[in-house]
Amino acid sequence: MNDQDTTAWLDQIAWNAQGLAPVITQAADTKRVLTLAWMNRESLAATVASGYATYWSRSRSKLWRKGETSGNLQRIVSIALDCDADALLLQVEQMGGVACHTGRESCFYRVLDKGTWQADEPVITDPEQMYGKS
Amino acid sequence: MNDQDTTAWLDQIAWNAQGLAPVITQAADTKRVLTLAWMNRESLAATVASGYATYWSRSRSKLWRKGETSGNLQRIVSIALDCDADALLLQVEQMGGVACHTGRESCFYRVLDKGTWQADEPVITDPEQMYGKS
Numbered sequence: 001m002n003d004q005d006t007t008a009w010l011d012q013i014a015w016n017a018q019g020l021a022p023v024i025t026q027a028a029d030t031k032r033v034l035t036l037a038w039m040n041r042e043s044l045a046a047t048v049a050s051g052y053a054t055y056w057s058r059s060r061s062k063l064w065r066k067g068e069t070s071g072n073l074q075r076i077v078s079i080a081l082d083c084d085a086d087a088l089l090l091q092v093e094q095m096g097g098v099a100c101h102t103g104r105e106s107c108f109y110r111v112l113d114k115g116t117w118q119a120d121e122p123v124i125t126d127p128e129q130m131y132g133k134s
Numbered sequence: 135m136n137d138q139d140t141t142a143w144l145d146q147i148a149w150n151a152q153g154l155a156p157v158i159t160q161a162a163d164t165k166r167v168l169t170l171a172w173m174n175r176e177s178l179a180a181t182v183a184s185g186y187a188t189y190w191s192r193s194r195s196k197l198w199r200k201g202e203t204s205g206n207l208q209r210i211v212s213i214a215l216d217c218d219a220d221a222l223l224l225q226v227e228q229m230g231g232v233a234c235h236t237g238r239e240s241c242f243y244r245v246l247d248k249g250t251w252q253a254d255e256p257v258i259t260d261p262e263q264m265y266g267k268s
Contacts, residue, residue, distance in 0.1 A: 009249055022156050024167055031165030033158055036221035048246070080242040081251050083234050087170035089242040100217050108214040108223040112182070115143055117215050 010041050014086040020056060021088055025099070028077040028091040034099035034106050037066075039088065044079075051076050053092055070130045072096040096125065103127045144175050148220040154190060155222055159233070162211040162225040168233035168240045171200075173222065178213075185210050187226055204264040206230040230259065237261045 015021055020038045027034055037055040039047070043063050046054040050065075053074035057064040067073035074092035081088060100107040102123065109121035149155055154172045161168055171189040173181070177197050180188040184199075187208035191198040201207035208226035215222060234241040236257065243255035 006249055009246060009251060012251060022170055024158050024170060026167055033160055033167065033223050036156055036158060036216060036223075079246040081244045081246070082170060082241040083236055083238075083243070084241075087242075089167050089170075102217055104217075107216040107218075108221075109217070110215045112143060112213040112215070115140055117143060117146060 007041075007045075010045065012085060013041075013044075013081065013088075014084065015041065016086065020058070021086055023055065023088045023090060025053060025074060025090045025092055027094050027099075027105075029093070030105075032106050033108060034074075034092070034094060035066075036107070044088070047076060047090075048079070053090060066099075067095060070096070070098070070101075072098050072130070074099070098125050098130070101127060101130075103130060141175075141179075144179065146219060147175075147178075147215065147222075148218065149175065150220065154192070155220055157189065157222045157224060159187060159208060159224045159226055161228050161233075161239075163227070164239075166240050167242060168208075168226070168228060169200075170241070178222070181210060181224075182213070187224060200233075201229060204230070204232070204235075206232050206264070208233070232259050232264070235261060235264075237264060 013021055019040045023037050023039050025035045038058055040056045043054045043056045053066045055064045073095045077091040079090055097105055103125040104121050104123055109119050110117040111120045147155055153174045157171050157173050159169045172192055174190045177188045177190045187200045189198045207229045211225040213224055231239055237259040238255050238257055243253050244251040245254045
């Protein structure tokens, strides 16, 4: 992959005032939408260079290689850009089948049902097991 | 649907400093991710009340019922909230099979290929036909 040789493709993204773009991540096999996260130029370049999803953590203000603690890395299958160039869509292979820190496949596990948000998806991996105890 | 009777479910969303949340919209049948747009409280309440996706247009600063001009409305199948309550995922029935103003099914029609963004999806409906001429 020579994507990192030039930066024109990075310049074509309409980064917001904070230098970020929202990133939708979808399981390439099941097509389940897993997460909505954020990237800056550096994290997208790192994603392409490594072949694994690397986001920008807004809460910790640092690069965040998804799964670096849990082992649930996301291998990149494809990266798409939307029509106004301000949002990205990743297709990934989700290691461990779990993207959410709650141990579920997807972060979008609560569905609106008669005026309340109802969890409708099982916990696959115990979060304590996922992150261990130090 | 009695979702609009109380506002507790709206209060549970972690709206950003501008009162907005990013919204991923996915075709319920094909699972194709169609758009990344934004909602505020009013637009989400209008979406639930009407059963059709209504976003907040950041460029026009107004409610925007998707498809109001083109006829390509999005009928709501389900609405999900993510683990940190700051992003939404809609499953919709996309009228006309076209979500993008370019006449394509999805706005995410450009894929990164060897360092360039390549359009990899056909135009289904001519945009001039979609929006007409006044």
